[in-house]
Amino acid sequence: MDKWISEMAPNLEGSFYEKEAIRYIEKASVLGTEPVHDLLRIISSFNVYYGKEAIEKSNADPVPLIIKLLDENTEFLQIASQNFNDLNLSHPRDEFDTVEHATGEHYGELFSEFDEYHYFEEPYELLLRRFERNNVPVSDFKGKKALDAGCGGGRYTIALKKLGFAEVVGVDISEVGLETCRKRLVEKGIGGVLYKEGNVLELPFGDATFDFVFSNGVLHHTKDMVKGIHELLRVLKPMGQGFLYLIETPGGLYWDVIEILRCVLRKVDFSYARTVFNLLGVPGNRRFFILDHIMAPINIRSTSEQIEGILKDAGSKNIRRLTRGTDFDRIEKIYNKVPYSDIKYGVGENRYFFDKSYTNIVFLKCFEGN
Numbered sequence: 228m229d230k231w232i233s234e235m236a237p238n239l240e241g242s243f244y245e246k247e248a249i250r251y252i253e254k255a256s257v258l259g260t261e262p263v264h265d266l267l268r269i270i271s272s273f274n275v276y277y278g279k280e281a282i283e284k285s286n287a288d289p290v291p292l293i294i295k296l297l298d299e300n301t302e303f304l305q306i307a308s309q310n311f312n313d314l315n316l317s318h319p320r321d322e323f324d325t326v327e328h329a330t331g332e333h334y335g336e337l338f339s340e341f342d343e344y345h346y347f348e349e350p351y352e353l354l355l356r357r358f359e360r361n362n363v364p365v366s367d368f369k370g371k372k373a374l375d376a377g378c379g380g381g382r383y384t385i386a387l388k389k390l391g392f393a394e395v396v397g398v399d400i401s402e403v404g405l406e407t408c409r410k411r412l413v414e415k416g417i418g419g420v421l422y423k424e425g426n427v428l429e430l431p432f433g434d435a436t437f438d439f440v441f442s443n444g445v446l447h448h449t450k451d452m453v454k455g456i457h458e459l460l461r462v463l464k465p466m467g468q469g470f471l472y473l474i475e476t477p478g479g480l481y482w483d484v485i486e487i488l489r490c491v492l493r494k495v496d497f498s499y500a501r502t503v504f505n506l507l508g509v510p511g512n513r514r515f516f517i518l519d520h521i522m523a524p525i526n527i528r529s530t531s532e533q534i535e536g537i538l539k540d541a542g543s544k545n546i547r548r549l550t551r552g553t554d555f556d557r558i559e560k561i562y563n564k565v566p567y568s569d570i571k572y573g574v575g576e577n578r579y580f581f582d583k584s585y586t587n588i589v590f591l592k593c594f595e596g597n
Contacts, residue, residue: 228240228245228249229253231490232249232252232490235486235489235490235493236248236252236483236486236487236489236490237486238476238477238478238482238483238486239483239486239487242483243290243294244290244293244294244297244483247293247294247297247298247301248297248483248487250297250298250301251275251297251298251300251301251304251487251491252487252490252491254301254304254305255268255271255304255490255491256490256491258304258308259308260494262499263311264308265494265495265496265499265500266311266503267303267304267307267308267311268304268491268492268495269492269495269499269500269503269504270307270503270507271300271303271304271491272488272491272492272517272521273504273507273509273517274296274299274300274303275296275297275300275484275487275488276484276488276517276521278293278296279293279296279480279481279484282296282480282571283480283481283571286566286567288567289480289567289570289571290570293480293484297487327400327426327449327450330400330448330449330523330524330525331399331400331401331402331403331404332401332402332403332404332497333497333518333522333523333524334379334380334401334404334523335379335380335399335401335402335403335404335405335406335407336403336497336498336501337380337501337511337514337515337518337519338379338380338381338382338404338407338515339380339403339404339406339407340501340511340512340514340515341380341382341511341512341515342510342511342512345382345511345512346380346382346385346411347382347385347411347415349382349512350382350383350385350386351385351386351389351390352553353386353553353555354383354386354387354390355390356552356553357549357551357552357553357556357578358390360551360552360553360559361547361549361550361551361580363549363580365390365391366391367468368387368390368391368392368439369391369392369393370391370392370393371392371393371438371439372392372393372394372395372396372436372437372438372439373387373392373394373395373396373437373438373439373440373441374395374396374397374398374430374432374436374437374439374440374441374459374462375387375395375396375397375398375441375442375443376398376427376430376440376441376442376445376455376458376459377398377399377427377442377443377445377446378397378398378399378404378408378422379399379401379404379445380404380407380408380411381397381404381405381407381408381411381412381420381422383441383443384396384397384408384420384422385411385412385417385420387439387441388417388419388420392419392439393419394419394420394421395419395420395421396420396421396422396423396437397420397421397422397423398422398423398424398425398427398430398431399422399424399425400424400425400426400427402424405422405424408422409422427442427445427446427449427455427458428449428450428451428454428455428458429458430458430459430461430462432462433462434461434462435462435463435464435465435467436462436464437462437463437464437467438463438464438467438468439463439467439468439469439470440459440460440462440463440467440468440469440470441469441470442455442456442459442469442470442471442472443470443472444472444473444474446471446473447473447474447525447526447527447528447529448523448524448525448526448527449525450525452473452527452529452537453537456471456537456538456541457540457541459471459541460538460541460542460543460583463583464583465583465584465585466582466583466585467582467583468580468581468582468583469543469579469580469581469582469583470578470579470580471534471538471578471579471581472576472577472578472579473527473529473534473577474520474526474527474528474529474576474577475528475529475530475531475573475574475575475576475577476528476529476530476573476574477573477574478528478572478573478574479568479569479570479571479572479573480570480571480572481557481571481572481573482528482573485520485521485526486526488521489520489521489522489526492521492522495522497518497522500518500522501514501518504517504518529577531548531574531577534577534579535548535579538579538581542583542584543581543582543583543584544581544582544583544584545581545582546579546580546581547579547580547581548577548578548579549576549578549579549580550562552575552576552578556575556576557571557572557575557576558572558575558576558578560572560575561574561575
């Protein structure tokens with residue numbers, strides 16, 4: 228296995244489908260660098276992603292199915308690259324000054340394409356169900372101030388407000404995402420929500436500003452996840468509460484396929500991929516879920532032990548991994564013992580609820596005073 232493949236898809240080595248996955252990745256890699264070759268990579272990724280979802284829904288052994296899917300798409304790339312070779316296409320290349328801005332604009336564009344239900348209603352329904360099934364008392368949120376760190380297009384910022392928080396502040400580095408946030412607020416006339424441009428690794432707030440901090444699938448896309456978690460705890464008030472979601476390892480077939488497609492699309496422009504998926508008729512919310520982790524420049528996966536250790540070092544207590552989710556969530560399918568769930572989903576999502584330790588703050592202040 229080439230070094231770059233092992234770095235981007237470390238869980239492939241030793242898997243039941245390692246040989247087929249590498250053959251597929253290598254075929255995608257040796258295609259040319261013209262736009263038409265990117266088009267074929269995108270179409271093939273579309274096929275593999277939807278094929279993966281069909282395998283997840285099946286009660287059959289997923290291993291022979293994923294092997295067949297990878298082989299079929301290797302063959303597709305072989306045949307199509309010959310037939311499409313003379314097709315002339317062109318597209319401008321994306322240019323960003325930093326990986327943070329590249330990530331921010333990628334997500335900002337994706338979030339701007341959500342329809343009204345998937346923007347305003349779905350996030351609230353998902354969050355409420357996740358909290359209810361894990362016995363998180365939503366009534367405790369009433370009247371408090373919350374931070375949505377890495378708010379993207381603001382879907383969950385509004386969901387937090389609907390859960391009862393008096394004030395919610397969303398922070399993101401993406402100008403496109405924040406433009407979507409503010410536009411949506413005006414559309415619905417929602418009050419008590421404020422958006423601010425900023426980096427989640429250097430939050431633009433003083434210590435102990437918020438009663439509740441929320442980071443939903445953000446810090447695994449940054450250069451320093453540990454610093455990001457420490458920043459969450461810094462701006463959280465003593466005895467305040469927080470929610471953190473970071474992607475998991477082992478993640479089973481679900482994450483293995485995503486890492487395969489990250490290898491396939493590693494040099495394809497975000498904007499070009501979004502355009503092609505739009506032309507293929509993929510709705511905005513589906514484009515988000517397909518291109519989410521596949522196209523993000525950084526995609527760190529962590530074990531539950533790693534996350535819990537970082538949270539503890541940052542000053543958290545009562546750290547609790549949420550073992551239930553919505554019917555859509557992988558962790559809920561594991562809980563319900565869906566056939567082959569261990570092969571399909573690994574350990575499920577790493578979602579955490581935690582408190583900020585008051586004793587650590589008091590100790591530090593006493594120490595500083597001496």
